[in-house]
Amino acid sequence: xxxxxxxxxxxxxxxxxxxxxxxxxxxxxxxxxxxxxxxxxxxxxxxxxxxxxxxxxxxxxxxxxxxxxxxxxxxxxxxxxxxxxxxxxxxxxxxxxxxxxxxxxxxxxxxxxxxxxxxxxxxxxxxxxxxxxxxxxxxxxxxxxxxxxxxxxxxxxxxxxxxxxxxxxxxxxxxxxxxxxxxxxxxxxxxxxxxxxxxxxxxxxxxxxxxxxxxxxxxxxxxxxxxxxxxxxxxxxxxxxxxxxxxxxxxxxxxxxxxxxxxxxxxxxxxxxxxxxxxxxxxxxxxxxxxxxxxxxxxxxxxxxxxxxxxxxxxxxxxxxxxxxxxxxxxxxxxxxxxxxxxxxxxxxxxxxxxxxxxxxxxxxxxxxxxxxxxxxxxxxxxxxxxxxxxxxxxxx
Numbered sequence: 353x354x355x356x357x358x359x360x361x362x363x364x365x366x367x368x369x370x371x372x373x374x375x376x377x378x379x380x381x382x383x384x385x386x387x388x389x390x391x392x393x394x395x396x397x398x399x400x401x402x403x404x405x406x407x408x409x410x411x412x413x414x415x416x417x418x419x420x421x422x423x424x425x426x427x428x429x430x431x432x433x434x435x436x437x438x439x440x441x442x443x444x445x446x447x448x449x450x451x452x453x454x455x456x457x458x459x460x461x462x463x464x465x466x467x468x469x470x471x472x473x474x475x476x477x478x479x480x481x482x483x484x485x486x487x488x489x490x491x492x493x494x495x496x497x498x499x500x501x502x503x504x505x506x507x508x509x510x511x512x513x514x515x516x517x518x519x520x521x522x523x524x525x526x527x528x529x530x531x532x533x534x535x536x537x538x539x540x541x542x543x544x545x546x547x548x549x550x551x552x553x554x555x556x557x558x559x560x561x562x563x564x565x566x567x568x569x570x571x572x573x574x575x576x577x578x579x580x581x582x583x584x585x586x587x588x589x590x591x592x593x594x595x596x597x598x599x600x601x602x603x604x605x606x607x608x609x610x611x612x613x614x615x616x617x618x619x620x621x622x623x624x625x626x627x628x629x630x631x632x633x634x635x636x637x638x639x640x641x642x643x644x645x646x647x648x649x650x651x652x653x654x655x656x657x658x659x660x661x662x663x664x665x666x667x668x669x670x671x672x673x674x675x676x677x678x679x680x681x682x683x684x685x686x687x688x689x690x691x692x693x694x695x696x697x698x699x700x701x702x703x704x705x706x707x708x709x710x711x712x713x714x715x716x717x718x719x720x721x722x723x724x725x726x727x728x729x730x731x732x733x734x735x736x737x738x739x740x741x742x743x744x745x746x747x748x749x
Contacts, residue, residue, distance in 0.1 A: 388637030400574035479516030536565035694732025
């Protein structure tokens with residue numbers, strides 16, 4: 353494992369002095385790397401993530417900018433970045449052609465040292481996944497594919513206006529599992545007409561393909577989306593559907609290791625765990641965000657502005673903050689409570705100090721007994737706690 357080095361005393365335009373002063377150490381140590389590919393076939397009416405449709409030429413320019421951004425970050429560390437996990441998300445990374453994927457891989461290899469036992473994940477959509485993608489990922493370093501199916505029900509997919517059908521989902525799942533990749537599926541619940549029976553059928557059909565990870569998300573109507581501005585009618589109550597998943601999936605050998613995620617033992621997503629455990633991660637690309645030793649930043653949410661700033665030799669940072677210790681401690685607790693491991697009292701005290709730990713314990717004692725588990729110095733939410741987690745997290749924030 354590479355040793356950590358102190359940073360060079362240089363500063364890039366687009367970053368404050370206070371931020372620059374603490375980044376070199378974080379950037380020279382092992383971290384997690386997120387790469388945002390903000391392109392889609394079309395925009396789904398409920399999606400709040402930044403994405404656009406674009407020409408192949410614009411995609412190529414964007415990939416060039418990703419390489420330039422990595423070069424800017426490595427100029428702060430003085431060496432290649434050392435990645436223990438990689439996550440390529442979107443948008444829809446599978447809208448990139450095989451040739452564009454080869455270009456992206458060369459960029460990453462140039463600026464990133466991928467450590468042993470790397471977990472490398474990529475998001476894929478059934479409508480745009482091709483055999484060329486799978487062959488290329490297998491020949492490189494990709495170990496895990498997250499398929500944005502959202503449903504296996506044709507009526508639900510039509511209502512969601514997804515650019516694929518149930519047959520596309522089945523074909524993609526069969527091909528990915530046959531390739532030997534660790535396969536995860538994303539599903540939405542709370543859709544009109546969705547019942548326990550139809551939800552059961554969707555989950556069961558996914559498991560039949562041999563997937564090892566499942567993420568389930570309640571359909572939420574975000575601001576600045578078509579459905580956020582003009583909400584659809586007839587949404588199904590989500591609580592019973594979530595509770596059914598909590599009951600059914602463990603019976604099929606899946607562990608509920610994070611509030612929205614279930615996996616077979618040992619097949620959880622290490623990259624996401626790094627987020628929840630407050631580890632350092634670097635996000636590159638338009639709208640990507642990162643966290644490095646208490647410094648949190650977000651890139652601009654506009655591809656043209658992003659490419660322009662990067663081409664001028666500037667980081668494309670739009671928002672940044674150095675978290676005060678008290679705020680960082682509270683947020684650390686909330687993130688850890690997303691997982692079955694929860695908060696380790698010993699680690700929390702060592703990282704944030706006794707005062708922050710006492711404040712955490714004071715809040716913890718006020719939570720309902722049936723929503724929490726305290727065992728051997730660990731503090732975690734119970735299954736019921738997961739179901740009402742949003743209201744519990746507010747107590748800490």
